[in-house]
Amino acid sequence: MSAYASLTVQFGRISAMSNAIGILQWDSDTMMPKGAAASRAESLALLRVMQHEMAVDPRLSDWLEAAGGDGTLGTWEQANLREMRRVFTAQTALPADLVEASSKAISTCEMAWRQARADSDFPALLPYLAEVLRLQREAGAAKGEKLGLSPYDALLNDYEPGGRSEKIDALFDDLAAFLPGFTQEALAVQARRPTPAPLAGPFAIEAQRGLGQRMMTALGYDFDRGRLDVSTHPFCGGADHDVRITTRYDEADFSKALMGVIHETGHALYEQGRPAAFMSQPVGQARGMVLHESQSLLMEMQACRSPEFLGFAAPLMREAFGASGPDWEAEALWRRYTRVERGFIRVDADEVTYPAHVILRYRLEKALIADAMPLAELPAAWNAGMQELLGTVPPNDRLGCLQDIHWPSGGWGYFPTYTLGAIAAAQLFDAACRAEPDALPGIARGDFAPLVSWLRTHVHGQGALLDTDELLTRATGRPLDASVFKAHLARRYLAS
Amino acid sequence: MSAYASLTVQFGRISAMSNAIGILQWDSDTMMPKGAAASRAESLALLRVMQHEMAVDPRLSDWLEAAGGDGTLGTWEQANLREMRRVFTAQTALPADLVEASSKAISTCEMAWRQARADSDFPALLPYLAEVLRLQREAGAAKGEKLGLSPYDALLNDYEPGGRSEKIDALFDDLAAFLPGFTQEALAVQARRPTPAPLAGPFAIEAQRGLGQRMMTALGYDFDRGRLDVSTHPFCGGADHDVRITTRYDEADFSKALMGVIHETGHALYEQGRPAAFMSQPVGQARGMVLHESQSLLMEMQACRSPEFLGFAAPLMREAFGASGPDWEAEALWRRYTRVERGFIRVDADEVTYPAHVILRYRLEKALIADAMPLAELPAAWNAGMQELLGTVPPNDRLGCLQDIHWPSGGWGYFPTYTLGAIAAAQLFDAACRAEPDALPGIARGDFAPLVSWLRTHVHGQGALLDTDELLTRATGRPLDASVFKAHLARRYLAS
Missing domain, CATH: 1.10.287 (Helix Hairpins)
Structure with missing residues (x-):
């Protein structure tokens, strides 16, 4: 052989x-x-x-x-x-004793974090998080040495091969300058319209499940190679030919599960569309977390918060829940799904304010890995960053620097991929709609095939053949670039 | 260390x-x-x-x-x-090439069997089954040499450590002499009563599932360490602290799933009750298939086809299906669950005729492994045995020697454990009821704790500490012995 x-x-x-x-x-x-x-x-x-x-x-x-x-x-x-x-x-790259020490420190720190978050007690977490950070720095240094990268870039590279903080700094600095003013403007536009009251539930879980499955089918998910189930934290996982997604149902609010299912379906379409001949080989894997997140956000934010999608979805929602009335018209639902709000919690954020949450975390974790900031100052730095980027400060650390599991669980270098994914999503959706004139009209009639067929060719089926910027350049004409994302936000949130 | x-x-x-x-x-x-x-x-x-x-x-x-x-x-x-x-x-004991050849032959033969059974075409299966048999003989010989056993006993030993065909011959010859006359008598007694019409369905699957779970809970199944799900062929599987059972629902007949769930729960109670301190060690495993089957049959046949159980279960059944009337009284249901019928199919057989199916298969597989009978003669020998033991001959091989997957899938030496298990079940249930006077009254009120507590001590918690006869002797006063089984049949089926 x-x-x-x-x-x-x-x-x-x-x-x-x-x-x-x-x-x-x-x-x-x-x-x-x-x-x-x-x-x-x-x-x-x-x-x-x-x-x-x-x-x-x-x-x-x-x-x-x-x-x-x-x-x-x-x-x-x-x-x-x-x-x-x-x-x-x-x-x-990593010596076995570092892997073991890191794995133990993470287990302990995750447990401490659960308690510290419940108690909103950062000092209780500090020693455990310091140990995880120390070992992450060490891992970053060891990997960085092999790869010729800074420790932070070496950590980032695990999630986004080829990702570099120099480029991210430029993208994020630009967004950080743009977003505060933009958010204010969007909120002002929004304030001119009445605030929608919550849709009246309860929404039976069986009906929610049925609606979710209907949407998955519309998006092109292959149920012969996957499943939809329930878990506390929604995810897309499973195996090569068995891409399983999960959601969580809330009888009082069906939108979370519905948009969650669409998000995870975006991830799943990437996994199901990887190149068949290389499915079990390294080149057949997804390129990295930026493109992965781009696929979930392309579906959730670009395609399925569009007026076209809601024109298709509104009757199905009404049918699923036996609902009717002006609140259930496509236009009203679209307003509801594009609300902007300055909140404390990243996972609840809308697409306008989400990048601010990410930029904050990126800047902080980069400084911490570089030892440019004492870990004990994290809560103060967090709140200062929230003030600067979002204009709002959480009342306690539970709603602040203790909200995410990423740092306690050793996921340093992961955060930027969320917003880089959002940027790529805008870029790819825009290119798809230009290359496939039937993409948006298709969505309006519940036929995602024109869109997904383009994504199969230009993203999913490419596996890890190209690096992210190369793939984006071939697919959209340019490397990762926030201009389309900003234009998308302006079009969606500043039109009154 | x-x-x-x-x-x-x-x-x-x-x-x-x-x-x-x-x-x-x-x-x-x-x-x-x-x-x-x-x-x-x-x-x-x-x-x-x-x-x-x-x-x-x-x-x-x-x-x-x-x-x-x-x-x-x-x-x-x-x-x-x-x-x-x-x-x-x-x-x-087995050389790697024999294991591999056997595994391949089995895969091929199982596929050929599915087709041959559908077509009722034994000659089509013959060459594949001959190859599996040849390799089973070889495996039996190789293991037998290491263990000082005949090839058949060496195969049997994999399922029932310590099991010997000499003892089985004696037990089965005795039963083979007893059963034909007994079956005739039981049928005569039964003929004096009206034949019950089928209970009128449909029986909603959710209601069936709920009833099954209710029974599992009554029997003492621990849902914190297991689950109930659906599969084509019901089984008890999973992992040490995660004993999962399955069933299959038929909307026209809830009894199959109900009795199936009770059967698998019997297996599961054995698995959940294995000694905690040795759960992952060889001595902490179930002793063998005879005792395993004894636990499922003790629940299904001894405990849950008793008038006491049906007194407890009848109101729950009526409630589950919103049913009422004389067919749903405990006595009528008990008659229904203790019907005797001469059929062709082992898995559909009642406890009176089941041993005949097993004795037939045991005698045939022993002769085939010993090369005392040409495989081509299997259909004729099968039908002759059916005539002798059950007084009825299947109209074709699909309902005859092609009905079971055991031989195509290499499970030679397994069949006798079904009936040895039934014998052990009668013996253990009788001993439990004598040692725990509250066992049967407990069942009548849906409280299986007195029975299961005795089983935990005398069977489940013993793991593989003792061999089967030793365990039975300590628990019941004697080694495996059909007299209690026969007395049980007489009590249940000859009383008019």
Whole structure:
């Protein structure tokens, strides 16, 4: 067997293990009875150790050296080899004792965070978070050394290969200058209209589930290769040919589950549309978290908060809940789904204020990783940033710097991908609508095929063949760039 | 670490892997979308290979030799070591190429069987079944050589450690002599009463599910460590602290799902009641398939087809389905649940005729493994046996020798455990009712605690500490013995 063929076999096995882990993780979050938690954690830990052993198998390094030298590999195979090298470098970059120490620190810190958040007690979290931060810095330094990157960029690189803080700084500084004034303007426009009262529920869960499934089908989700279930925190997970999404139902408000389902369906369409021939290979994976988030936000924010979509969805909503009246007309629903509000909580934010939440976290985590700010000052710096970016300060740390699990759970370098994804979503949706004149009219009649077919070709089916900017340039004519996003916001929120 | 401690760690890892496989298998049968089948098969095959590698790890053989020599192990630890040795011998008895050839032959034969059964075409199955049989013989011979057993006993030993065909012959010959006349008598008694018409449905699936869950709770099933779901073929599976059962609902007949749920709950109670301190160790496993089947049949046949149980269940059934009238009185329902009928199909048989189906299969598979009968003669021998044991001959092989998957799927040596389990069930239920005078009155009021508490002590909590006859002797005063089973049948079916 050639070195390249040996590599594909080994990465195929690693993928088979990922699929097993993915389904067990899904089960833990959706089906598992609570008494099984400890035993499940043991099984998952064992499989993860075994997967890591496969991923750092010393034979890989020989094969990676030998493969591709004879020039017989095609474009995709060459890219696959490049991705294999990238993955191998990432897997072998950290010494085993650092991985173990980090994993332990994270477990402890997550528990401390749950309590500290409930108590709104940052000092109680501080020592645990300091330990996680110290180990993240160390991991960033170790990876950075191998990759020739700063520690922060090395951490970011795990979520967004090729992502660089220099570029993000420019994008975010521009947005940070634009958003406060824009938000004020949007709120002023909005203030000229009456504030809608909440839609009168309750909304039966079965009806919500049916509506969600109807939307998933309209969006092009393939139920032969996935499922919709319930979990406390919605996610898209599962396995290669088994992309499962979850949601959470609130009988008093169906919109959260509905928009959540659409968001996760966006992620799932990316996963279901990855290149079939390379499904279990590194080049067949999603490019990174920026494009992943772009696909969920393209569906949730660009396509499904459009007047076109609500024209299609409004009758289905009325039918699902046996509702009628002026509040249930497409126009009224569209107003409702495009409300802007200055809030404290990132996950509840609308698309106008969301970037401010992200920019705040990005700036803080970059400073903390660079040791340019003492961790103890985080609450004060948080509140100052909220004042600057959103013009509002949370009354306590529970609604402030304690709200997200990302830092306690070691997800440093992840936050910027949310807003970079929103920017990419605007850019891709705009390009799709220009390239496929039937995309928006299709959405208006509940036919997403023209849009999704374009996304399949230009995003999903590309896997990890290109880097994010290259993919965006081929698909939209330019690399990641906030101008389309800003134009989208202006069109949607400043028109009265 | 001592050799014994090293063994417990390694067997703990093997168990963690079993738990992962158990949940993935459960998912395949209950949740998995059809498009994921091939990818899931790959993941499961990988985990099974890895588990096998752990189970034949060469260090085990050194540890097994070194462990226990210093006399410091307690009774349970000694028994654990004995079970570890037994498992290791079983795992290492077969050469890898035989395992692989057998696994391939089984896959092919199972597919051929599905078609052959649909077509009622035994000759079409013959070559595939011959190959499976040949490899089963070879496996039996290889294991038998290691264990000093005949090939058939070596195969049987996989399902029922310590089981011997010599003893089974004696038990089954006795039953084979007893049953034909008894069945005739029971049918004569039954003929004096009117035949009940089917209960009028449909029976809503939600109501059936609710009733099943109510019964599971009454029986003592712990929903914090398990679930009830739906699958094509009902089973009890999952993981150590996560014992999941399944059923299948028929809107026209709720009794199948109800009795099926009770049957699987019997299995599940055994699994949930295994000794906590040895849950992941060989000595903490269920003893074998005879006792396992005894626990499902004790619940389904002994406890829950009793007049006491139906006195408790009848009002719940009426309530679940909004039913009333004389057909729904406890006495009428009891008559219905104790109908005897000479049929062709084993899985549909009542407890009087079931043993005849099993004895037939046992005699045939023993002869086939011993090469004492050509496989081509199976259909004729089957029909002759049906005539002898049940007094009825199936009109075709679909309703005859093609009905079960066991032989095509390599389950040779399994069949006798069904009827040995029924015998043990009668013996254990009788002993429980004598030792716990409140057992039957408890069932009459829906309180299974007195019965289950006795079973926990005398069966479930014993794990694999004792062999089956030893356990039965301690629990009931005698080894496996059909006299209580026969007395039970006489009491239930000859009283008019």
